[in-house]
Amino acid sequence: MRFATIGVVGAGVMGAGVAQCLAQTEHSVVLVDVSQEILERARTQIARNLRFGALFNPALRSANHSEVLDRIDLTVNYERLANLDFIIENVTESWEIKRAVHAELDRICRKECILAANTSVILIASLAAATQCPDRVVGMHFMNPVPQMRAVEVIKAKDTSGATVESATEVLQQMGKSAIVVGDKPGFVSNRVLMLAINEAIMVVQDEVAEPAVVDEIFVKCMAHKMGPLATADLIGLDTVLRSLELLCQYYGEHKYRPCSLLKDMVAAGLYGRKSGRGFFRYAGQAR
Numbered sequence: 631m632r633f634a635t636i637g638v639v640g641a642g643v644m645g646a647g648v649a650q651c652l653a654q655t656e657h658s659v660v661l662v663d664v665s666q667e668i669l670e671r672a673r674t675q676i677a678r679n680l681r682f683g684a685l686f687n688p689a690l691r692s693a694n695h696s697e698v699l700d701r702i703d704l705t706v707n708y709e710r711l712a713n714l715d716f717i718i719e720n721v722t723e724s725w726e727i728k729r730a731v732h733a734e735l736d737r738i739c740r741k742e743c744i745l746a747a748n749t750s751v752i753l754i755a756s757l758a759a760a761t762q763c764p765d766r767v768v769g770m771h772f773m774n775p776v777p778q779m780r781a782v783e784v785i786k787a788k789d790t791s792g793a794t795v796e797s798a799t800e801v802l803q804q805m806g807k808s809a810i811v812v813g814d815k816p817g818f819v820s821n822r823v824l825m826l827a828i829n830e831a832i833m834v835v836q837d838e839v840a841e842p843a844v845v846d847e848i849f850v851k852c853m854a855h856k857m858g859p860l861a862t863a864d865l866i867g868l869d870t871v872l873r874s875l876e877l878l879c880q881y882y883g884e885h886k887y888r889p890c891s892l893l894k895d896m897v898a899a900g901l902y903g904r905k906s907g908r909g910f911f912r913y914a915g916q917a918r
Contacts, residue, residue: 633657633797633800633801633804635657635659636652636658636659636660636714636717636718637710637714638661638717638718638720639708639711639717639719639731639735640720640721640722641669641671642721642722644748644772644774644776645748646675647775647776648748648776650676650679650680650698650702650776651776651805651807653698653699653702654777655804655805655806656701657805659701660710660714661704662706662707662711663706665706666704666706672704676699677699680698681695708734708735709738711738711739712738712740715740715743715744716744716801717735717739717744717745717746718748719747723752723874724873725756725877732745732747732767735761741763741766742766744798745767745768746767746768747767747769749769749771750771750817750874751816751817751874752816753814753881754786754787755787755814765791766791766794767789768787768798769786770782770785770802771783771785773820774866775865780806780808781807781810782807782808782810783810783818783819784809784810784811785818786811790814795809816877817878821878824862825878826886826887828863829871829875829890829893831860831863832863833890833892835892836890836891845859845860846858846860846861860909861910861911863903863909864904864909864910865904867904868893868897868901868902869897869902872897875888875889875893876889896909
């Protein structure tokens with residue numbers, strides 16, 4: 631089945647990217663956040679992404695950007711999601727916040743509605759437990775930048791039904807993406823491995839083994855990675871990396887996930903990476 635209208639909760643970097651992808655593939659989107667200011671910022675970011683993407687993507691050059699933006703309905707009213715069949719949640723990577731949002735969505739939405747959690751670390755079963763229909767809760771871990779990524783890590787929790795996974799896969803196919811289904815352990819596959827690599831790369835800088843550019847050059851030129859671990863960390867957001875490591879460390883109780891002190895210092899100083907204009911590298915045209 632085709633889900634003509636999809637709800638997107640959270641209008642940050644990830645939520646805006648998800649909304650953009652849906653609108654580009656001719657879905658109507660109800661984009662919800664807590665303030666009109668955040669929503670307008672997301673709309674501005676989507677418009678900028680469409681203009682920039684058109685430089686490299688022939689499909690975007692021929693697309694009517696106004697029509698894409700018009701498919702995205704901005705609202706602070708969660709009740710607008712009441713009659714939808716599929717919702718993708720993208721709020722802050724905090725178990726307490728996400729759990730509260732899922733409980734609220736469970737209260738508002740139809741019992742048939744599928745709730746997809748866009749999370750990089752949090753156990754899907756713990757979010758499903760906040761609802762009356764855990765079989766309808768699934769993980770959809772989008773990677774940043776969402777419009778450019780061709781696949782999504784889909785997480786099947788213990789109670790997630792096969793039909794729910796099929797629906798999530800279908801939505802992704804409609805968005806021009808494929809689903810890679812994995813089991814439900816914090817960090818799943820991607821971040822359980824990636825966060826270790828990023829943390830260790832930061833320790834290499836902290837120990838003065840190499841400068842950030844040299845660390846990334848090793849991965850790009852010697853291992854044929856498209857991007858080094860420190861540029862990847864800047865793209866994700868160093869605050870998100872720190873939060874992810876803290877959650878992994880808390881769940882697994884293993885020293886290997888303990889965040890590097892340099893990472894904590896940088897986040898405390900407001901050096902978040904691309905979104906703040908400076909992390910391990912500097913970025914022109916950003917906030918700082």
